Amino acid sequence: MTDSAFATDDFVRDRILAWLRDLGAVRRLAPKTLEAYGRDLDQFMSFLAGHMGGPVTLAALRDMRGADIRAFMAQRRTETLGSRSLARVLSSLKSFFAFLERDGTLATDALNVVRTPKVARSLPKALSVVEAKRTITETEAMEEEPWIGARDMAVIALCYGAGLRISEALSLTRADLESDTLRVTGKGGKVRLVPLIGAVRQSIDAYLALSPFQPEADEPMFRGKRGGPLSPRLIQLRMENLRSALGLPPSATPHALRHSFATHLLGRGGDLRAIQELLGHASLSTTQIYTQVDTERLLESYAKAHPRG
CATH class of the missing domain: 1.10.150 (DNA polymerase; domain 1)
Incomplete structure (x- = not known):
């Protein structure tokens, strides 16, 4: 107070x-x-x-x-x-x-x-599939220290490959990591299980094999140069470097990769309720914004490709 x-x-x-x-x-x-x-x-x-x-x-x-x-x-x-x-x-x-x-x-x-003020909902800006994949594959090559490159690659892979918020990725412990699922603690302390695809699991395993630090099972996996918990600012800086190196738009941030995860799933026929669970949204209305994103991308592609566009 x-x-x-x-x-x-x-x-x-x-x-x-x-x-x-x-x-x-x-x-x-x-x-x-x-x-x-x-x-x-x-x-x-x-x-x-x-x-x-x-x-x-x-x-x-x-x-x-x-x-x-x-x-x-x-x-x-x-x-x-x-x-x-x-x-x-x-x-x-x-x-x-x-x-x-x-x-x-x-x-x-x-x-x-008293009426609630109307809030204009801004649409999240997703990367293309190619752009999202390049942010992951090029991350490791930009770092001279192999374990740091592997670390950043694993965090970015979690944002796109599992739809995690950067804070969720950096709070993961070894105890949260299973063979094919992640135990993710989201906003408000809510816990959800997220499937772990092979490519993301391989990125995490590669980082753990190279890392000079081996935290306890209940401590954050991702570590900074001196062994302390990894700061989200370092991943944000990594994305800034990737934007410059790869010619990505200013909207290419770690959170944009989470948006891309949802948009690409929806574009390939993913169920909206399932995407809601994967993202940890409390309300379906929050997830429904991605239907607008996907429609906008479809119309944009149509306008570019159609002979009368």
């Missing part, structure tokens, strides 16, 4: 702390998300205290109207906050008041009359 916690009385402050504990322990939100939710509510309470002329009490929250929330959102928009951030702010407020309702503290309809 920040100094804006003093904008509330002791009871409301206690409920805010209880809500944050619930988000962390029960909903298992990521630390940065938890921090953002707490900051959003701090700012709202500070606004409400100034709006109502005193510390926010339970009675003040009970008397809160939709107009109060809209006024707060309008103020945040004047601070050049974008629609995506405003949508998160409203989500934070709804989460807090839903918590108060669940524990019997307070029920309010004020939030029901």
Whole structure:
């Protein structure tokens, strides 16, 4: 909590702390998300205290109207906050008041009359199959130290060949590695099993055979030059070098390889539900964006290839 916690009385402050504990322990939100939710509510309470002329009490929250929330959102928009951030702010407020309702503290309809700002969904930019494969095969050749080249190749292969986020790849341990599957811990601590294709498994085995460091079974596999856990920034830099060497677009990042994994699977007839499970998406709507990506690529290819294009 920040100094804006003093904008509330002791009871409301206690409920805010209880809500944050619930988000962390029960909903298992990521630390940065938890921090953002707490900051959003701090700012709202500070606004409400100034709006109502005193510390926010339970009675003040009970008397809160939709107009109060809209006024707060309008103020945040004047601070050049974008629609995506405003949508998160409203989500934070709804989460807090839903918590108060669940524990019997307070029920309010004020939030029901406030519309969520429309957020334009940006389409992920996938690499072509050839480009994605080249990022993997060329990685090893760019590094003078064989074990580091093998390491970077294995991480990049996991992003494209298994659809992993870079954070998921770098947190893998030997215990997560089985003959034909990976045990992946994703956002919110959710665990999923991902099939391990032969080429990716071979990349990992090659790295482990060359690596001068042999971490314990429950420690991260991928290591930096001095033996500490590998920083994601080093893989990002590797992709920057590959972009320059291979003439890849600026959108070619480790996360773009994950997008490419999903787009290419879908383009070859992959089931949307199965792709959702492989990516670890909580909602199918998040995965459905790849149907738009695939359609766009199809139309682009059609326009280039058709005689009347």
